[in-house]
Amino acid sequence: MILKNISILYGSDLKLVEKTNVEVSGNKFKKISSKITSSKNAINCEDILLIPGLINSHTHIGDSIAKDLGLNKTVDSKINPVFGMKQKILRETPPKKLIQFMRKTSQSMIKKGITCFVDFREGGLEGVFLAKKALKGIPIRSIILGRIEKYQSTDQIKKNLSISNHYQKELEFLLKYCDGLGISGSNENSDSSLKQFSKTKKLRAIHCAETKQSFSKSKSITKKTEVQRGLLLNPHFLIHMTYATKNDLKLASKKTKGIVVCPRANASLAEGIPDVEQMMKMKCNLAIGTDNVMINSPDLFREMDFLWKVTMGINKKRIDPKKILKMATVNAGKLLDKKIGCIKEGYLADAVFIKKKHVDLDPLGDPYAAIVHRASEKSISAVMIGGKIVHGKI
Ligand SMILES: [Zn+2]
Incomplete structure (x- = not known):
């Protein structure tokens, strides 16, 4: 699965990376780069902020x-x-x-x-x-x-x-x-x-x-x-x-x-x-x-x-x-001591798809503050565990 044009909180410092592509293979994040050539089944996620599960x-x-x-x-x-x-x-x-x-x-x-x-x-x-x-x-x-x-x-x-x-x-x-x-x-x-x-x-x-x-x-x-x-x-x-x-x-x-x-x-x-x-x-x-x-x-x-x-x-x-x-x-x-809680190559693909344009969050002035004190169950578009969408849809 390739998620294209997505914003993510990347790595152990939760760095905001915009308009990138995320490749999920099996149960893990395989590659994260704006240079991934998107295949036919790539999913456009331009209105999504992907945060670690x-x-x-x-x-x-x-x-x-x-x-x-x-x-x-x-x-x-x-x-x-x-x-x-x-x-x-x-x-x-x-x-x-x-x-x-x-x-x-x-x-x-x-x-x-x-x-x-x-x-x-x-x-x-x-x-x-x-x-x-x-x-x-x-x-x-x-x-x-x-x-x-x-x-x-x-x-x-x-x-x-x-x-x-x-x-x-x-x-x-x-x-x-x-x-x-x-x-x-x-x-x-x-x-x-x-x-x-x-x-x-x-x-x-x-x-x-x-x-x-x-x-x-x-x-x-x-x-x-x-x-x-x-x-x-x-x-x-x-x-x-x-x-x-x-x-x-x-x-x-x-x-x-x-x-x-x-x-x-x-x-x-x-x-x-x-x-x-x-x-x-x-x-x-x-x-x-x-x-x-x-x-x-x-x-x-x-x-x-x-x-x-x-x-x-x-x-x-x-x-x-x-x-x-x-x-x-x-x-x-x-x-x-587990490879979870982080969106990074090699980690288990557990993540939450947050709707950037949701009425409670838009416009996203500070993504960290938005998640900590504005986001709720309602601003979630989908939840992924081990590379599978287990709730909602993207
Ligand atoms: Zn207790």
Whole structure:
């Protein structure tokens, strides 16, 4: 397929290139040049801005059935992995129903230009199988991070007990069926358990410093911050870091591939806003996620808009919108160490066709600002995943 006369945000710096041609072959971008001789089946895309497919780096689509339930409850009574109301709902809902709503969320994400999402899956092996069933036949790229349903008590953490052989075996089995581990947090796991988990060869990620309460709990039980302990997992990336200290951020920037912030989820739980300005200063690689469907909509356009404005509003300092768009694209590709999130030769052909002339965007004064705070599902003409048009048309 050749897309001719198209505008694109090219490469890892999202450079605007106008009137070029893009050749897609198989599932990858093969050649990008104004000099490609167009064949008969070339598609004229002069009114299109092609941007990398958006990557939602943190979700829990499993709770799609529980949208906006328990709005006034505290964070813990809502989503604590051991006693939160979310767990009760998931336990008591027939799997068929859970699957039905997980499918709806995946379809909704594709319509919103999300071509890949990274899901923290609860429910052990059964939970992983449930997600696989839900995603069957839906062309979105998914990275499923599972976990075993074993949460240690404060006492077990203080005694630094490791997980039993039984759970270790369960973990090894689980990892055969998913892309890695998504650990709930360091407050539910002892140092030795975290070290044990660090031996897995697949992706490793952990929630860290999400709330003031989780931050102080870790300090009071272990005298260490959640981040210091979370790093025992040797994680590829950390989720949230809303209450991270400067030293925590320094450690994260040195020892991980990055941080996934979830600003709207944090705000909707009345738990603050991640300080991305400070994170950028500390040279952390930043990606963005929408977190639980229960508390937030899986829409990265809204997420980017919110993060951009709220950060500038709080710090009274401008941020280049391109930096925000990178969080939902190229930075996420780097964090996951995959050839996605970037329109460049050799990368997987995941992209969103934006209508330049759409009533919400025309005239396009700044393409980065336009995507971050004006674009929506309505300004999308088509979505391509792995070289195939999976939504809309061009
Ligand atoms: Zn989460």
